[in-house]
Amino acid sequence: MTTQPATDVFEEHRPLLMAVAYRMLGRVADAEDVVQEAWLRWYHADREEVREPRAYLVRVTTRLAIDRLRQAQRRAEAYVGPWLPEPYLTEFADTAPDSADRAVLADTVSLAVLVVLESLSPLERAVFVLREAFGYPYAEIATLLERTEPAVRQLAGRARRHVAERRPRYDVEPTRRRELTERFLAAAGEGDLAGLMSLLAPDVRLVGDSGGKAKAPVRVLHTADKVGRFLVGIARTAPADRTHRVLETNGGPALLLLTGGEPDSLFQVDIADGRISSVYIIRNPDKLRHLTAP
Numbered sequence: 001m002t003t004q005p006a007t008d009v010f011e012e013h014r015p016l017l018m019a020v021a022y023r024m025l026g027r028v029a030d031a032e033d034v035v036q037e038a039w040l041r042w043y044h045a046d047r048e049e050v051r052e053p054r055a056y057l058v059r060v061t062t063r064l065a066i067d068r069l070r071q072a073q074r075r076a077e078a079y080v081g082p083w084l085p086e087p088y089l090t091e092f093a094d095t096a097p098d099s100a101d102r103a104v105l106a107d108t109v110s111l112a113v114l115v116v117l118e119s120l121s122p123l124e125r126a127v128f129v130l131r132e133a134f135g136y137p138y139a140e141i142a143t144l145l146e147r148t149e150p151a152v153r154q155l156a157g158r159a160r161r162h163v164a165e166r167r168p169r170y171d172v173e174p175t176r177r178r179e180l181t182e183r184f185l186a187a188a189g190e191g192d193l194a195g196l197m198s199l200l201a202p203d204v205r206l207v208g209d210s211g212g213k214a215k216a217p218v219r220v221l222h223t224a225d226k227v228g229r230f231l232v233g234i235a236r237t238a239p240a241d242r243t244h245r246v247l248e249t250n251g252g253p254a255l256l257l258l259t260g261g262e263p264d265s266l267f268q269v270d271i272a273d274g275r276i277s278s279v280y281i282i283r284n285p286d287k288l289r290h291l292t293a294p
Contacts, residue, residue, distance in 0.1 A: 006042060006043055006047060009047075009053050010039055010043075010057070013057050016054070016058065016134075017035050017038055017057055017058065017061045018031055018035050019134075020061055020062060020133075020134070021034040021035055022109070023108060023109060023117075024065035024068075024069060024125060024126060024129055025072060026114045026118065027085065029086070029286075029290075034068055035061065038057060041060050042060070055140070058130075062126050062144055062145070066122040066126055070122055079211060080212030081208065081209065081212060081219075082207050082218075082219075082220060083209060083211075084287075085114040085115070086287040086290075087249040087250060087282060087287065087288070087291060088109060088249060088250050089248070089249055089291070090109060090249060108129070108132055108133035109250050110250050110251050110270075111250050112270055112278065113163065116163050116166045119162065120163075123147075124158060125159070126141075127152055127156045128156065128159040130144065131156050132160070138156070176274075177253065178252075180269075180271050181252070181253045181268075181271075182253070184196070184269055184276055185246075187199065188235060190235065191231075192232075193229065196224075196227075196228040197228050200228055200276045201224065203223065203224075204222075204224050204227050204275070204276055204277055205227070205278050205279070206227045206230060206231075206278075206279040207280050207281070208221075208281045208283065209280075209282045209283065209284055209287070211284035213283075213285055214265075214283040214285065215283070216283045217230070227279060241259060242264070243258045243261075244257050244258065245258070247266075249266065249268065252268060254266055254267060254268040255267040256291055263288035263291045264283070265281055265283045265288075266280075266281070266291065267280070268280045
């Protein structure tokens with residue numbers, strides 16, 4: 001039982017709830033809606049009977065996210081072109097000073113992993129997120145989801161195998177990733193094809209997400225030649241009022257392009273064996289509107 005005001009208790013746990021909801025959904029707006037609904041349920045709950053507010057709030061948030069995820073999966077069937085998660089602003093240095101902790105947090109929120117998580121069932125995803133991202137014991141996850149511990153262990157094993165099979169292999173060392181990302185962004189911005197080709201892996205892929213609301217490849221591009229030439233074409237047709245900002249999104253450096261001061265595109269890359277292995281471009285305006293200029 002807690003004697004703290006309802007708002008104070010909830011705000012104390014809001015960052016955790018948002019982190020859980022986003023990893024469950026891969027959509028910032030949906031995660032914010034889930035956290036808001038969790039607040040309403042917390043506010044109207046009989047809080048005198050709640051002995052562990054954190055566990056209660058995580059349970060409510062997870063269950064709401066499972067319901068929202070089922071709805072989102074039905075909507076995804078009509079999505080135009082490749083789908084990528086909404087970029088999520090992160091700054092793990094403030095919340096996880098240990099480099100190993102930062103690496104785990106960055107991995108579980110990366111675009112590549114979130115795309116793989118889309119193929120899990122809602123329950124598998126919930127178990128994977130709670131176990132791998134936040135280190136919840138199996139027994140506690142079982143209580144949160146109202147499942148038996150053996151069932152939760154089975155879900156976790158299935159989810160872990162699936163993610164391991166489909167997760168792209170990439171370097172997670174922050175300094176090296178930032179260095180290569182900055183070199184890539186400079187070459188792409190200057191339309192330097194030779195510079196790009198020196199950075200791109202031969203089998204690099206480019207995934208563009210526009211949702212049919214902006215110009216972007218409707219299929220994944222493969223090979224360094226095709227990806228490099230596509231990026232050079234973007235640089236050559238850039239409008240005169242284009243500006244950019246470097247952000248940390250989904251645990252890694254990203255480039256936000258703005259046209260007329262409004263978010264236009266977000267670029268992020270994965271790196272494996274010292275080369276760019278994947279390029280992600282998000283152009284769906286619905287996924288960029290929360291990334292406003294300072």
